[in-house]
Amino acid sequence: MKRYTPFFILALLGVLAMACITSASLASYGINVDTLATPSPVTISLPPTPEKVTTSLPFCTVTAKALNLRAGPGTSYSVIDWLRAGDVLTVTQDRGGWLQVIDPSGAAGWVNQTYCTIGE
Numbered sequence: 001m002k003r004y005t006p007f008f009i010l011a012l013l014g015v016l017a018m019a020c021i022t023s024a025s026l027a028s029y030g031i032n033v034d035t036l037a038t039p040s041p042v043t044i045s046l047p048p049t050p051e052k053v054t055t056s057l058p059f060c061t062v063t064a065k066a067l068n069l070r071a072g073p074g075t076s077y078s079v080i081d082w083l084r085a086g087d088v089l090t091v092t093q094d095r096g097g098w099l100q101v102i103d104p105s106g107a108a109g110w111v112n113q114t115y116c117t118i119g120e
Contacts, residue, residue, distance in 0.1 A: 060099060060116035062087040067116075069109035073098035080109050089116065 062083045069081040073095045083089070083103060089111065093100035097113050 058091060059119045060089050060091055060101065060111075060113075061119060062089065062111075062115060063117055064115040067111055069101070069103060069107060069111060071109060073100070073110045077110065081105075081107050083111065088119075091118070 062085055065085050067083040067087075068079045069083055070077040071080050081103060087104055089099070089101035089103055091099050091101055092108075094113070098110050099113050099116060100108070100110050102108050
């Protein structure tokens, strides 16, 4: 005697049950069988594209006699290097008054925008 899995038996029962449903019985419930296979158009609204945090500030020049290059955007981050007046820095990001920069030696860090003149 062949044994069938419970999944097979449930699937077979489902097919048999569906065979008993006719378009006439569906119509008695107000279901139009002709429209069941016709998909309705769906409108999807995408969220707006977020604004970039980065800006196109190619360089800035240090105006302070000495300026701390920090590990992050704030005074709570450690000082990783010191910059001098006249140093030209490449700006890679602007975040709330702090600029992420690359100094002339290639070191990357953050400086307060107050102590730099932004160039075009």
